[in-house]
Amino acid sequence: MEAARRFGIKIIPGVEISTIFYSSKWDILDPWDCLVISLRGLRVRRTCSHPCLLQQLRAYKIWGIGEVSRDIRDGRFLRAKNIVSKLNKLKLPVKWENVTKIAGKGVAPGRLHIARAMLEAGHVENLKQAFARYLYDGGPAYSTGSEPVAEETVKLIHETGGIAVLAHPWALKNPAAIIRRLKDAGLHGIEAYRSDGKLSGGSTNLVQCHPGHP
Structure with missing residues (x-):
């Protein structure tokens, strides 16, 4: 972060939390829906297993997210x-x-x-x-962890003043249904760009066809 500031580069750190999304009370629709979150300007992304994460979260007094991150780790x-x-x-x-x-x-x-x-x-x-x-998901050596429920994670992000964004929706089996449910829970947005910098047309279409899109 300090090196980035010296070169005039703005870095927004964040965390990506893998969550469980239930299609009903007991059935799992998609076991690896990920939510990218931003917490009061602190975007903790893709570092939730790092030992420094909980220290960062505690420094910002975001206890709920800190507990979730510890459980995930x-x-x-x-x-x-x-x-x-x-x-x-x-x-x-x-x-x-x-x-x-x-x-x-x-x-x-x-x-x-x-x-x-x-x-x-x-x-x-x-x-x-x-x-x-x-x-691969569901493969012979596949195993799940202790992921929190997607809707509850979105609400927790709201409670801590953060921004909840659905990551890589193009990888989901039923993205439209998932987005509708998470939007009702308070989802702020969805990821539209891949890590290689290419625009994901599928994500753009999902945003445009969503009832809440302007």
């Missing part, structure tokens, strides 16, 4: 261990110590770290193959 550890266990049962042994080493000290391991461990162990030819064969 703990859930990521449990999820990663479950994935490693499933890989071992599939006769694709991966050492937990290697996974945590790849992730880095104090960082909750994710699927990407496990994929790299699989690559180092010689189980796959590349990271893409690790996901395509074993780690």
Whole structure:
């Protein structure tokens, strides 16, 4: 952040929270709907497993989000261990110590770290193959964590003065229905640009066809 200021670059940090979206009281419609949030000018994005995150959140007195982030971090550890266990049962042994080493000290391991461990162990030819064969959503080694409910997360973001944005809606199975539900809960917007800088036409269409679009 300090280096960015020296060069006149404005960086808005944030966090992306993976949430559970229920189509009814018991049925899970889509297990990995992600909400990108901004909290009082502090946008904590894609760093929810970093050990410094809770310190940042506590500094801003955002206790509710801090608790959610801690639960997610703990859930990521449990999820990663479950994935490693499933890989071992599939006769694709991966050492937990290697996974945590790849992730880095104090960082909750994710699927990407496990994929790299699989690559180092010689189980796959590349990271893409690790996901395509074993780690994809619903795959043979897939496991969930302890994700909060989407609507409750949106409301919590509101309570802390933040901005709730739905991330990568083009990856969802039924984005229009999900957006309608989250809008009722207070969703502020949806992501329209991919990380590679290309405009997602699907996101633009979703915004334009939404009843609340001006």
